[in-house]
Amino acid sequence: MPEQTSPPVPADPALADSAFLRAARGEEPSHTPVWFMRQAGRSLPEYRALREGVGMLESCMRPELVVEITLQPVRRYGVDAAIFFSDIVLPLKAVGVDLDIKPGIGPVVASPVRTMADVEAIPDLTPDHVDFVTESVRQLVAELGSTPLIGFAGAPFTVASYLVEGGPSKEHAKTKALMFGAPDVWDALMRKIAGIAAAYLEVQVAAGASAVQLFDSWAGALTPTDYEQFVMPHSARVLERAGALGVPRIHFGVGTGELLGRMAEAGADVVGIDWRVPLADGIARARGRAVQGNLDPTLVFAPTEVMLARAAEVLEAGRAAPGHVFNLGHGVIPSTDPDQLARLTDFVHEQSAR
Ligand code: CP3
Numbered sequence: 001m002p003e004q005t006s007p008p009v010p011a012d013p014a015l016a017d018s019a020f021l022r023a024a025r026g027e028e029p030s031h032t033p034v035w036f037m038r039q040a041g042r043s044l045p046e047y048r049a050l051r052e053g054v055g056m057l058e059s060c061m062r063p064e065l066v067v068e069i070t071l072q073p074v075r076r077y078g079v080d081a082a083i084f085f086s087d088i089v090l091p092l093k094a095v096g097v098d099l100d101i102k103p104g105i106g107p108v109v110a111s112p113v114r115t116m117a118d119v120e121a122i123p124d125l126t127p128d129h130v131d132f133v134t135e136s137v138r139q140l141v142a143e144l145g146s147t148p149l150i151g152f153a154g155a156p157f158t159v160a161s162y163l164v165e166g167g168p169s170k171e172h173a174k175t176k177a178l179m180f181g182a183p184d185v186w187d188a189l190m191r192k193i194a195g196i197a198a199a200y201l202e203v204q205v206a207a208g209a210s211a212v213q214l215f216d217s218w219a220g221a222l223t224p225t226d227y228e229q230f231v232m233p234h235s236a237r238v239l240e241r242a243g244a245l246g247v248p249r250i251h252f253g254v255g256t257g258e259l260l261g262r263m264a265e266a267g268a269d270v271v272g273i274d275w276r277v278p279l280a281d282g283i284a285r286a287r288g289r290a291v292q293g294n295l296d297p298t299l300v301f302a303p304t305e306v307m308l309a310r311a312a313e314v315l316e317a318g319r320a321a322p323g324h325v326f327n328l329g330h331g332v333i334p335s336t337d338p339d340q341l342a343r344l345t346d347f348v349h350e351q352s353a354r
Helices: 019-024 045-051 056-060 063-077 090-095 116-120 127-144 156-165 173-181 183-206 224-243 257-265 279-285 297-301 304-318 338-352
Strands: 099-102 106-109 149-154 211-215 249-252 270-272 290-295 324-328
Touching: 019 211, 019 324, 045 056, 045 063, 056 063, 056 090, 056 099, 063 127, 063 338, 090 127, 090 183, 106 156, 116 183, 127 149, 127 183, 149 183, 156 173, 156 183, 156 224, 173 183, 183 211, 183 224, 211 224, 224 249, 224 257, 257 270, 257 279, 279 290, 279 304, 290 304, 297 304, 297 338, 304 324, 304 338
Parallel strands: 149 211, 211 249, 249 270, 270 290, 290 324
Antiparallel strands: 099 106
16 A cells, blocks of 8 residues: 655645645634635536536536636635636547536436457546646636645546446446456556546646645445455555645545545545435544535525534534535535525634634
């Protein structure tokens, strides 16, 4: 396993000292930083207006849209970090895989990957494939000033699930059938995706992103031993290459309570905890790493005082961690009222000011 290294400090002192980067490095921040997974997107009327008549993947390839959509939640909420507006399947699209993101469904792949020949037909990613990403990140970093930009990639298992199933899946049955039944094809596929993910993160950090998150959203479908055998070495390779870039690495999945120790060991600086795991337990399983999370994303639909009382509990539990980045336990649900997220952001800032 790669050794854990301390990420270096960015050149801009205000950025380096931002609450988000301090917490991610396990240092004392001025307040507990907060951002929300899927903070950009359909919950915001200004996003829906901008996306009118523009396909999801097309919007990811147009720097002026990427910049504006990424900045929208930062302006609206004053969150402590921006997340780059893109999607986990974007790098596959960029290398030429025939796929689309269908509204209300998610990523759909025209010819699912099942054989060694299918895997070998997927090109490796070079920076030229994603020059629009370099352009978008550069512009964003200039606009964001001392607010950090989080780059991201999909982890090999989660991306493999879309490629093998051909679309979203609850059971991941075809994916696991390949994993159990054709280990050589599986290994080649995971290596291919890991290489693409690492190269994609390298592009984002080279252009100025100051942290990265590896999304293994569906890893919770695996038993700990299957995760360790079939998935963890590949995620570890991505995280190792990201670690060489010297930025903090967040490793997140959903339903991963039993996997958190291994996800930490795969090479995370910050372990993302979903809302099903009591944060205190997540902190213990993160083995000395900083943590991110983990308010139940449905609590925004509760009365404000109920939501804030639960947020206070999360903040309190987070004090036991070497660093705590406040977030929801998964992405913002599209029907979320943005005013609730504004109240939540203000509350986290006020409640945690040191
Ligand atoms: O604000 C942000 O978090 C940044 C943007 C972002 C998107 N997708 C934009 C998006 C990020 C970080 C992702 C990651 C992503 N994409 C994940 C991992 C995170 C997670 O939610 O677990 C996964 C599994 C995907 C695959 C994917 N893409 C799904 C499941 C969907 C939703 C399908 C739907 O319509 O409900 C997408 C589409 C997508 N990606 C949207 C957005 C804003 C919605 C499409 C639209 O606005 O038209």
